[in-house]
Amino acid sequence: MLKHVQLSPYRARAADTLSLSSNASYSSLSPEPLSSRSSSYSSLSDTHQTTTIKVYARCLRPDIEYKTLGITFQTTCHEVVQTILNKYRMRHRDPNLFYLTMEVTVRNTGVRTVIDLDKDARPAALQSCHPKGDSRFALQSHRGGLVKIYDSVLMPGSQYKSLLISERTTVDELIQILLNCYNSKERVEQFSLYEVCESQEYQRKLHPDDSPLQVQQMWSPTQEFHFLIRRNRDYRRRSVKSSWTPELSAIPCFSRLSLSQPEPSTSYPDYENYFYI
Incomplete structure (x- = not known):
């Protein structure tokens, strides 16, 4: 499972900028020049900035090809799944039955790789690491x-x-x-x-x-x-998790x-x- 790694907000700003603008950081990942990719990397510094992703969701219904969503760089895969189920009013469906995959294509070789994403992964951040059109997301389901x-x-x-x-x-x-x-x-x-x-x-x-x-x-x-x-x-709002004891009343x-x-x-x-x- 691929998890999103996020830098701590308490790190120095200069250190973050240096890691994202370094040629060595991603020159080996794409043949494109730095200038064509700098905008996508710099957008990670604004976690509230929105972007769009396209999620193919035929596993929900055969007539659903894909859904385009506007999300932020902080939106998780779990939140994406919840949003899609809500959009199609599938309140009876268990979100834990679904997960996202990311298909990445390498242009020079045409090789495609499909990666299962963890529920806490950030699709927008992952998408920004690849040229436009080289990656796509799909909704998949577990057996229940x-x-x-x-x-x-x-x-x-x-x-x-x-x-x-x-x-x-x-x-x-x-x-x-x-x-x-x-x-x-x-x-x-x-x-x-x-x-x-x-x-x-x-x-x-x-x-x-x-x-x-x-x-x-x-x-x-x-x-x-x-x-x-x-x-x-004896309903009482749970403030913190405490040790559970069985109900003793009849x-x-x-x-x-x-x-x-x-x-x-x-x-x-x-x-x-x-x-x-």
Whole structure:
């Protein structure tokens, strides 16, 4: 993965200018004279200056060839992905499923190289390092997995919503996608995601940084598991990340089994974090 390297703003201005104007810095990268490329390098000193990039995005829909975006030299690949999804109103799509690639062509030889970009890379800065037309960006997608979340707390009358998400997508990110689907302005911290097993009558509150797809991959196919989103009764705005502790209050039972049945024996040593009803 190619990451963008940025000089510290506390470095001396003279040192930055010297590194960008030195013939040795990039004379080996392009046969063009210094004067034809000095404008693109000098533009890096103004991080708020805007430029345009063209992103090919057929992976979203076959009818989408490319999208031209105006960005700054500080705009990251992750922000570009978010912008494209918002432009096409794909609020249900997980941004973690997508990434940018940069195709670079060497004019003299015609050799093309495709580079996977890190989510923190700066496309505008990378584009400025090559002559116009010698590079292009494309949106690519990772393989994900389908999760089903019962979300009636967000939309009365809704039973569940199925979403395709990445393995690295966290609980908080999944909740935010659900909120986006319903154009809700509520905060992520107001909700929690639970792993529910009806056959064993328990619920487990997931940590905000857990990966729902990875949790789902551990489920036994012979048991009835699903995800449930619930509102936090003791909601407090998170100011800093603190150590997480499971919710200790009683959790209503959503099982189809009768509550009049005897409580199951707590003989599950591997499920010490689970709540049994």
